[in-house]
Structures are given as structure tokens and as C-alpha cells.
Amino acid sequence: EAQVTQNPRYLITVTGKKLTVTCSQNMNHEYMSWYRQDPGLGLRQIYYSMNVEVTDKGDVPEGYKVSRKEKRNFPLILESPSPNQTSLYFCASSFGGLNTGELFFGEGSRLTVL
């Protein structure tokens, strides 16, 4: 089954404790992206990757890191989480190019930072 898998789905952590949210897709997609969704603000892009070893900042990259060492995986790293990073996070992928906007989303990871 074609899917984007995120883990963990739910996480409560404390300020400053490093965490990683994993994302994996099995559709051989070139393009992967991370979004956060907050009430009233919609989906905002954190980072994206056009291909392996190619990543770039989205609209709200501060406080996040990513890496793309393999095509299928695109982890999101919070080196020192803060309460303003409490949010619902989505990983998404697509074939890229003209089809970049035809995204498949993971189920989401709800993060609470105390």
C-alpha cells in the first residue's frame, strides 16, 4: 500500500529535550516536505527536499533541522524544542517537478512541548 509513515504520532516532551520525528514514504517520490498546522494559520511549510541531499527552507524553518540521506526518509529534528513548537506536524511527498503540488500526506504527529 502506498503510504507516508510518520512516527511518533503523539509526543509530549519538555523544553530543550532533543527529538526526531521520522518520515518514510514507499512511493519512490523525489519531493518530500514537512508542514506544521496551527489553528487559524493553516499549513505552513517548514523544510522541503527536491531530492536526496537537497534540502531547502520553507516559510517557518527556525528551530528545525532536516536531512535527506536516502530517498525514502526525511526526518525532522528539533534540537532544542520550545513551547511555541507545540503543533500538529505533517510529512508529505510527491513526484516533484510539475507534480510537486500533488502531495500525499502522512497521518500527522501531534507534538506538545511543556
Place this chain on the structure above:
Amino acid sequence: QKEVEQNSGPLSVPEGAIASLNCTYSDRGSQSFFWYRQYSGKSPELIMFIYSNGDKEDGRFTAQLNKASQYVSLLIRDSQPSDSATYLCAVNMWKDSSYKLIFGSGTRLLVRP
């Protein structure tokens, strides 16, 4: 002005009616446009995309694009209670030296039985 603007709703329609969801965007050079549906507590799923001016139909859904007016809409015919969800408009636009997919904040649709 927001880059992609949608009325937050809720838009309430009776079952069987046509629901009309609207979206405006700021970048005149945008080339591709997408509609996603998001049920409460779930992830967005792509339901329509449109790249050319005019109408594109897929089952009960019709996407309409007017680049001159910078306007894209989604019509849902014969609305069903199962169509109750938030509908996100997304536009691929040139920003910060690359194309970025920008989402509106969504319109909540409520279909009354």
C-alpha cells in the same frame, strides 16, 4: 494581503445542494492549483488539481480557474453529509527564488442532512 485567501466559514448547505468554495491568490504568475480535503483529526488528501483556465470536472467535483481574476473555486454537486470537512486551497507560486506550494487556511463545509 495573504498569499492564498479563503473564507474560513463554516459554509452550511443542505444535503443535495451545490457547495461553492472560493479561493483567491496574490501571485499572478502562479501556474498550478490544488484542492485538498481534510476531515477533523485527519491529514489532508488531494481531491482536485487544475493547471489551465476554465473548468475541470471529476465526478461530483468541479474546479474552476480564472487566472485573470486570480481566482480558483471548487464546486461540489449533490453535497452529502460525508462531504463535511475543511477544504484547503493550495497554489504553487514563485517565492524566495523557487516554487513553493502555499496553502490557504481552509474553509469549513457543513452539509446538513
